[in-house]
Amino acid sequence: MKLAVIEGDGVGREVIPAALQVLDCFDLPIEKIPLELGLGKWEKTGQAITDADLEILKNCDCILFGAVTTPADPNYKSVLLTIRQELDLYANIRPLKPIKGIKGATGNTDFDILVVRENTEGLYSSIEEVGENEAWSKRIITRRASERIAQIACEYAAKRANHLTIVHKSNVIKADSLFLNTCRDVAHTHNVIHDAMLVDAMAYDMVRSPEKYDVVVAPNLYGDILSDLGGALVGSLGLLPSANIGEKQAFFEPVHGSAPDIAGRGVANPIAAILSVAMLLDWLNRPEQARIVREAVEKSVLDGIMTSDLGGKASTLELTDSIVSHIVSTF
Template sequence: MKLAVIEGDGIGKEVIPAAVEVLDTLGLDVEKVPVELGYGKWEKTGQAITDDDLEVLKGCDCILFGAITTPPDPNYKSVLLTIRKELDMYANIRPIRPLPTVRGILDRSNFNFVIVRENTEGLYSGIEEIGQDISWTKRVITRKGSERIAGYACKLAKERKNRIVIVHKSNVMKSDKLFLDVCRETAASHDVDYSDELVDTMAYKLISSPEKYDVIVTTNLFGDILSDMSAALVGSLGLLPSANIGTKHAFFEPVHGSAPDIAGKGIANPIAAILSLMMMLEWYGHMSEAALVEEAVDAALTEGIITPDMGGAYTTKEMTCAVVDHIKKEMRK
């Protein structure tokens, strides 16, 4: 495996090294390629990401990514959107599951669902015009984009409970009718049970009865909002991993941001980055190693190793060491 390692900005420089330490403990044959991207690079060079950077990324199998600080500057080129489009990583995958000893807003642990979000079009098309009196963004929905994201959702559903929920707003935005129709057709062709919900109704139902859902497929903006909202069920945005999947490449990152207010203090929660590593291992086919990483995270939390964002007093390093120690112990058996 050839892995691009991008720490990014802020706490990305703390949580990605933590995930890499966990990866090194597994003893896999991985060639790590460090790549500097983000706000720090933009401050130094005037570019957050270059064409040469993209060529390096295209030469790797996958990417482990920290977090990026995005300044309010119209000349700043979005690193994430650039990578997603250039590497055609069309599927954003965000699993939402409870973690031991951590309680979200409902104080319950009977949910386990995954949000599959189209990642290259919709309202994040990047087709915009900004003016003093009017600004607009073009929302793009294509048959190709809808077919392949629905296909990915169906693939996941086949590995789980064989059902999906299609989330849309076709009663108001008629472009969503294409998305809805194509998702229905794709689910039927894959012999996957399906239903659909309007996005506002879905938001309510995910908070009130999350245990009823398994695989949710939706458009770019809706998936972004629903997945961040669902972090409240788990307990924090700092606990959620994610994957961006394409036909040739994949990109794994914690959902949280660069958190400059706590950067450098050694208290950032590395769990989302470590669980993103777990998703990377699953994608590459290292299923037993991925399961071991997940087990090690759960074991650390069960032992009460909790960082300040969850009400504890353990540091980033101490949390990482607890995960690493569990893996080493299990590998010696």
């Protein structure tokens, strides 16, 4: 199996090596293909990602990605959007589940939400025009994309509590009715219990009563915002992993950004990147090894070894070493 390894910018260069330490504990038959993408490459070459880079990625089975810095420059081509669209990684999967020993902003730890976000269209379609006095972005919702994201959401729901919440804003944005109705039709076909929530009401209720929700399916922008809100619920964006799934390939990354303000200081939280490796192991149909990784993270936290975003004093390296130690002790 070929794994493209992209550290990216900022703290990506610190958390991805940490994640690889964890992955290497299992001695899997993986060929790692390092690739430089992002702002650093753009500053050196004028391109953040090239056609040659995309060809390399298309020839890999999966990708482990750190984070990239996106400058406010209209000539900068978004690395993430380009990869998602070119490789057709249509499903963004973001679990929101507390880790024992960490409380989020509300103190509620009784929830386990899976946000399934459509990943290729919506307001992130990259069809835009920016002028001096007017700017616009074209928002695209298609039946095909709505059907396939609803399909994968229903598959997850069937393995969990068999409940799906469809997020929309069709009372104001009429295009959302296509997404809503298509998801309802797919849920009916799969016999998945489902309801629907307006996105603003959903944001409010996720904070108030997150335990009510199981699998949440949403168009691109709504899913992005709601899953980041989940960072406050679990305690930090540094705890949130994600997967971008396509028909044949997958892309794993921490939800957090490149955090240039703390880059290079050795204090970045590696947990989101390490939990992204757990999602990679699940995708490789190695659930036992994924479980070991998650339990090792939890044990380290309960030992009090945490980075500063969680109120601790551990460095990136110290937390990583603790997690690796717990993994090795299981063998």
